[in-house]
Amino acid sequence: MKILLAPSILSADCSRIGEEIKNVLKSGGDIIHFDVMDxxxxxxxxxxxxxxxxxxxxxxxxxxxxxxxxxxxxSLIVQFSKAGADFITIHPESTNHLDRSLELIKSCGCKAGIAINPATSLGVLEYVIEKLDIILLMSVNPGFSGQEFIPSTFKKLLKVRKLIDKSNRKIFLEVDGGINLTNIQKVASYGANILVIGSAIFKSKSYLKTIKEMRDQLVF
Incomplete structure (x- = not known):
């Protein structure tokens, strides 16, 4: 799969969110990452x-x-699908019946994903992998932008990449949190193919220059 860059609008200027999204897509972003926190x-x-x-x-x-x-x-799965979501990713801890919630996402016409927090076991993947289009590894504790990448994520990345390859399924392996110019190449080399990037893009002086520099590091 092509490596996709997913600018996270959590770090964008919310007073002009539409313009920010247009600018970051024009500058080379592939998809928009939309963080919903309650x-x-x-x-x-x-x-x-x-x-x-x-x-x-x-x-x-x-x-x-x-x-x-x-x-x-x-209920929010349904609301966000109607509002225009393409991918919907949920946390195992957020639902009493994970299998049912994943089925709900698919019934709404969206790609279904699971997000795994830094201290969460990968064991749940064994039982639902056939329903997944996306596995998202959190490389920070969810809640805020601008956090540093947690190094133990690399070990998880290798394990999940092997699990996906063994399944013979087309599943995106996504990483979210603390990705920047100093570690993006390593994250991609461990098997990730969607890289969620917030502060490193939106806090830079030039989205175009920053995204180009990131792309240059993704040529293996």
């Missing part, structure tokens, strides 16, 4: 379905990757 499952409060709908109404047609860090999660 100040319950994680200690922060971010975007709701109306924000996603407004982004679509603004004319954004790219893939939008919705990462739900909320509990309970099922």
């Amino acid at each position: 100040n319950h499952y994680v200690p922060n409060l971010t975007f709701g379905p109306m924000v996603l709908q407004s982004i679509r109404n603004f004319g954004i047609t790219s893939i939008i990757d919705v990462h739900l860090m909320v509990t309970p999660v099922d």
Whole structure:
């Protein structure tokens, strides 16, 4: 699979979110990562379905990757699918019936994903991998942008890459948190093919220059 860059709008200027998304896509971003936090499952409060709908109404047609860090999660799966999500990723801890919630995502016409926190076991993947389109490894504790990459993620990356390859399924391996110009090449070399990047892009002086520098490091 091609390695995709997924700018995370958690780090964008929310006063002009539509323009920010257009600019970052024009500068070479592949898909938009949309972090949803409820100040319950994680200690922060971010975007709701109306924000996603407004982004679509603004004319954004790219893939939008919705990462739900909320509990309970099922009703929001439905709302975000209607608002324009393409991918929906949930945490195992956010639902009482993970299998059912993944089926719900698919029934809404979206790609289904599981997000694994830094201290969460990979064991759950064994039982639902046939329903997955995305496995998202959190390389920071979810809740805030600008955190440093947790090194133990590399060990998990290798394990999940082997699991995906063994399954013979087309599953995206996504990594979210602390990715920047100093570690992006290593993260990709361990098998990730969607790289979620927030602060390193949106806090830079030039989205175009930063994304080009990242692309240059992804040529193996």
